[in-house]
Amino acid sequence: MARPARGVTLRARPASVSLGRRTVSTWAYGESLPGPRIEATAGGIVRARLVNDLPAPTTVHWHGIRIDPRMDGAPGYTQQATRPGGTFDYVFKVPDPGTYFYHSHVGMQNDRGLYGPLIVEDPREPLGYDEEFTVVLDDWLDGISGTPDDALARLNASTEHDDTLRSDLLGGVVGELVHPYHLVNGRTPDAPAVFTSRPGRLVRFRVINAAADTPFRVALGGHRIAITHTDGFPCRPVTVDTFLIGMGERYDFLVRLGPGAFPLVAEAEGKRARAFAVVRTTKIAATPNRNVRLPELDGRILTYADLEARGSDELPRPARRVTVTLGMRPSGNEWTMNDRLANDPMRLRVERGETIRIVLDNQSPMWHPMHLHGHTFQLRGTGWGGPRKDTVNIKPRERLNIDVKADNPGEWMFHCHNLYHQEQGMMGTFGYGPPPAGVGHGGHGGQDARGGRGRGRDSGHAGHGGDGGRGASRPDKSAERADSRRHRRKPKR
Numbered sequence: 106m107a108r109p110a111r112g113v114t115l116r117a118r119p120a121s122v123s124l125g126r127r128t129v130s131t132w133a134y135g136e137s138l139p140g141p142r143i144e145a146t147a148g149g150i151v152r153a154r155l156v157n158d159l160p161a162p163t164t165v166h167w168h169g170i171r172i173d174p175r176m177d178g179a180p181g182y183t184q185q186a187t188r189p190g191g192t193f194d195y196v197f198k199v200p201d202p203g204t205y206f207y208h209s210h211v212g213m214q215n216d217r218g219l220y221g222p223l224i225v226e227d228p229r230e231p232l233g234y235d236e237e238f239t240v241v242l243d244d245w246l247d248g249i250s251g252t253p254d255d256a257l258a259r260l261n262a263s264t265e266h267d268d269t270l271r272s273d274l275l276g277g278v279v280g281e282l283v284h285p286y287h288l289v290n291g292r293t294p295d296a297p298a299v300f301t302s303r304p305g306r307l308v309r310f311r312v313i314n315a316a317a318d319t320p321f322r323v324a325l326g327g328h329r330i331a332i333t334h335t336d337g338f339p340c341r342p343v344t345v346d347t348f349l350i351g352m353g354e355r356y357d358f359l360v361r362l363g364p365g366a367f368p369l370v371a372e373a374e375g376k377r378a379r380a381f382a383v384v385r386t387t388k389i390a391a392t393p394n395r396n397v398r399l400p401e402l403d404g405r406i407l408t409y410a411d412l413e414a415r416g417s418d419e420l421p422r423p424a425r426r427v428t429v430t431l432g433m434r435p436s437g438n439e440w441t442m443n444d445r446l447a448n449d450p451m452r453l454r455v456e457r458g459e460t461i462r463i464v465l466d467n468q469s470p471m472w473h474p475m476h477l478h479g480h481t482f483q484l485r486g487t488g489w490g491g492p493r494k495d496t497v498n499i500k501p502r503e504r505l506n507i508d509v510k511a512d513n514p515g516e517w518m519f520h521c522h523n524l525y526h527q528e529q530g531m532m533g534t535f536g537y538g539p540p541p542a543g544v545g546h547g548g549h550g551g552q553d554a555r556g557g558r559g560r561g562r563d564s565g566h567a568g569h570g571g572d573g574g575r576g577a578s579r580p581d582k583s584a585e586r587a588d589s590r591r592h593r594r595k596p597k598r
């Protein structure tokens with residue numbers, strides 16, 4: 106019998122939080138960074154009251170959950186942002202077990218402290234293990250080198266990318282900026298989080314990348330690890346030395362711990378920086394050096410081709426395909442999906458019950474972690490039934506197939522989880538049936554925060570197409586104000 110999670114209050118507020126040696130002013134849920142760990146059981150209900158004590162509107166998005174669209178925290182799509190002083194009760198079922206997280210979905214707020222883990226337990230957990238640790242990774246600048254909004258403004262004023270931030274693994278430039286710190290569970294490497302266990306214990310690690318702009322390469326010194334899940338869903342276990350985790354992705358792994366104190370390193374891929382924690386199983390072992398060179402980081406690395414969904418998680422074969430081309434405008438700071446920006450987004454139209462294949466075609470010069478709300482898709486190639494995921498990394502010049510079963514009607518965001526790219530336009534819509542007319546769709550009074558124009562274009566290359574924007578064109582000035590201009594238009598250069 107599923108047990109409902111106890112109700113939790115998320116009080117979004119300006120706060121001073123300690124990163125270990127250093128205290129910063131930021132926006133957080135309560136005083137803690139990450140926000141409180143929320144636990145539920147698959148099939149159960151999560152109840153969370155958002156209290157907005159911020160000076161700006163905010164929402165909570167439950168990343169990866171196949172959720173009731175009214176509870177998705179996607180401003181302009183499924184609900185209005187909660188205004189300063191307001192509250193919103195998030196109450197929703199969690200259908201699938203696994204490792205998830207929650208975060209604000211307004212503007213750059215996710216690059217502050219507004220995120221936390223959401224762990225959904227399986228009442229029939231097939232894995233046996235002795236204990237589990239949750240590892241939330243982040244890149245941090247807030248309160249140190251200005252705010253994330255300042256960083257975005259600097260990027261918007263520039264057309265350059267930092268060519269020194271490179272990774273072969275990701276096919277070129279990895280990110281837009283180097284954050285001053287990289288964190289494990291809110292702590293810097295000089296005052297690291299310590300996970301205390303005992304030798305011989307079999308431990309499940311749940312790793313969540315909550316960063317805005319940083320992919321991490323993760324390894325545990327002195328151990329090989331068995332990857333068991335990605336994005337909440339189980340996969341056939343694969344033993345590796347290290348794995349890459351993009352923003353918005355999650356990986357679970359199992360490891361039997363040896364005796365000692367071991368570095369848990371999350372190398373900021375291509376950025377010459379790292380997040381660091383310690384896994385300690387004996388009291389006497391010396392604490393590992395935070396700059397230690399780990400051979401595991403250069404060892405056998407997980408690839409998507411290693412991952413296979415459990416048979417019962419296989420999706421039906423798709424009946425049709427649409428292409429989503431990812432691009433960059435010559436400005437260098439506008440990122441497109443099917444040549445459109447977030448303020449006039451592409452819309453993939455699906456019909457309830459069908460399975461479609463989205464061919465992601467990255468014609469832009471950077472990799473992107475693409476995230477679909479409300480669904481988990483399946484990666485598929487020739488002769489390969491890959492993992493179920495909700496966030497997938499795609500390199501420049503790469504094409505990937507993601508199959509989606511349309512079983513959760515609504516208007517859903519489909520976007521890059523590099524927060525800077527998202528704010529620079531890389532946001533589209535995955536919607537059921539004809540585009541909803543004007544405002545008030547979704548049964549929850551949600552306003553279209555991007556204004557009326559272009560609310561519902563179908564622009565999948567081979568989609569149903571043809572209802573481009575009809576019934577979607579009621580301009581709404583008030584909606585323009587709705588959520589702090591997250592999709593403001595750019596001046597022409």
Ligand SMILES: [Cu+2]
Pocket residue numbers: 440472473474521522523526527531
């Ligand atoms: Cu991107």
